[in-house]
Amino acid sequence: MAPKRDYYEILGVDRKATQDEIKRAFRRLARRHHPDVNPDDAEAEARFKEVSEAYEVLRDPERRAQYDYFGHIPPGAAAAGDFWGEFAGFGNLFDAFFGAQRGAARARPRRGSDLRYDLDIALEDVLTGTATTIEAERVQVCEDCEATGSRSHGGERPCPGCGGAGQTQHVTATPFGRLSTVTPCGTCQGGGTVVADPCESCGGTGRRVGTAQIPVEIPAGMEDGASIRVSGAGEAGERGAAAGDLYVFVHVKPHEVFERRGRDIFCELPVSFATATLGGTVTAPTLDGSEELSIPSGTQTGEVLTIRGKGLPDMRTGVRGAEHVKVRVVTPRSLTPRQRELLEEYAREGGDEVEDERGWFARFRDALRGEG
Numbered sequence: 441m442a443p444k445r446d447y448y449e450i451l452g453v454d455r456k457a458t459q460d461e462i463k464r465a466f467r468r469l470a471r472r473h474h475p476d477v478n479p480d481d482a483e484a485e486a487r488f489k490e491v492s493e494a495y496e497v498l499r500d501p502e503r504r505a506q507y508d509y510f511g512h513i514p515p516g517a518a519a520a521g522d523f524w525g526e527f528a529g530f531g532n533l534f535d536a537f538f539g540a541q542r543g544a545a546r547a548r549p550r551r552g553s554d555l556r557y558d559l560d561i562a563l564e565d566v567l568t569g570t571a572t573t574i575e576a577e578r579v580q581v582c583e584d585c586e587a588t589g590s591r592s593h594g595g596e597r598p599c600p601g602c603g604g605a606g607q608t609q610h611v612t613a614t615p616f617g618r619l620s621t622v623t624p625c626g627t628c629q630g631g632g633t634v635v636a637d638p639c640e641s642c643g644g645t646g647r648r649v650g651t652a653q654i655p656v657e658i659p660a661g662m663e664d665g666a667s668i669r670v671s672g673a674g675e676a677g678e679r680g681a682a683a684g685d686l687y688v689f690v691h692v693k694p695h696e697v698f699e700r701r702g703r704d705i706f707c708e709l710p711v712s713f714a715t716a717t718l719g720g721t722v723t724a725p726t727l728d729g730s731e732e733l734s735i736p737s738g739t740q741t742g743e744v745l746t747i748r749g750k751g752l753p754d755m756r757t758g759v760r761g762a763e764h765v766k767v768r769v770v771t772p773r774s775l776t777p778r779q780r781e782l783l784e785e786y787a788r789e790g791g792d793e794v795e796d797e798r799g800w801f802a803r804f805r806d807a808l809r810g811e812g
Contacts, residue, residue, distance in 0.1 A: 444512045447494035466495040470649050475640045489643045549678035555686045563695040566752050567727050569660035573653050579675040582648045585639035587680045589646040596633035601625050606632035647676045656688050661755035664692040703761025704751045708768055716769040726750045741769040
């Protein structure tokens with residue numbers, strides 16, 4: 441029998457690859473070699489099963505660590521997960537002397553992996569909440585075999601290699617007596633059952649890669665960077681086991697007008713010189729539309745006016761924060777003669793010295809000549 445290929449080599453990843461890199465490599469290869477894409481191609485089917493086997497080991501941190509340390513465990517070898525590590529045979533030697541039989545628990549079908557999705561929303565969606573549908577690629581239930589892994593939907597039968605025990609026992613004669621070694625069955629990988637007629641679509645795993653449309657509800661008041669858990673929307677479990685969950689991380693896009701700080705929002709509003717001086721009413725923008733805002737007389741640039749209840753809602757109570765409007769007084773760039781006359785009169789009334797541009801240039805010229 442030819443030696444089994446290295447799992448990392450099969451997936452084309454480095455031994456230090458992250459779980460995301462391993463998952464991406466598996467999905468790429470699974471799509472390329474899937475039986476649906478390569479009908480009646482025995483080589484592609486074998487390659488698909490090889491890729492699936494490598495992924496099933498490397499996606500599980502515990503099984504991956506065992507594989508990194510021991511490599512492929514040959515039939516009859518001690519299980520690497522034993523408490524005694526590389527001295528796992530010690531426990532079996534103890535059993536041989538005292539007649540005890542320790543059995544490994546059957547491997548149960550594993551729950552599906554959790555998934556992450558990053559979703560961008562507008563600030564207006566934080567105010568009202570929103571419903572959306574996201575498209576996610578994931579390992580999901582094979583519809584052809586209804587997750588049984590069986591082409592005829594016949595399910596599983598007891599493993600012929602271990603009789604359904606999920607483990608095999610090997611007895612070796614030693615100078616001290618007979619040494620009994622119990623290891624997970626290599627045929628069923630410790631599960632105790634095998635699929636008699638593997639489904640061609642999923643290779644007997646009961647799962648296949650696909651794209652799903654998943655509805656998601658974003659509540660009002662959602663914080664930037666917070667996540668929503670969609671139960672059961674992750675990857676499908678093995679042969680009918682529970683699916684994983686989907687975690688949607690929400691990111692609020694920058695707004696053209698408002699800046700968010702918790703439940704409060706902030707903006708800047710230009711106000712004319714006359715309104716800031718005399719007082720009046722202006723139209724201010726809010727997330728609900730326009731709002732009349734009273735400007736007190738004598739308002740200065742940089743002063744902040746507050747509109748209560750026009751901020752964002754609290755996610756739990758629904759109580760809205762405030763909108764804070766920073767005033768920016770706009771100085772006119774040009775004046776009509778009449779406006780200038782009135783402004784100069786205003787300045788003289790206030791005790792300010794007023795002179796026209798010609799008088800200023802004349803004093804500047806005299807200063808350069810040394811006169812005055």
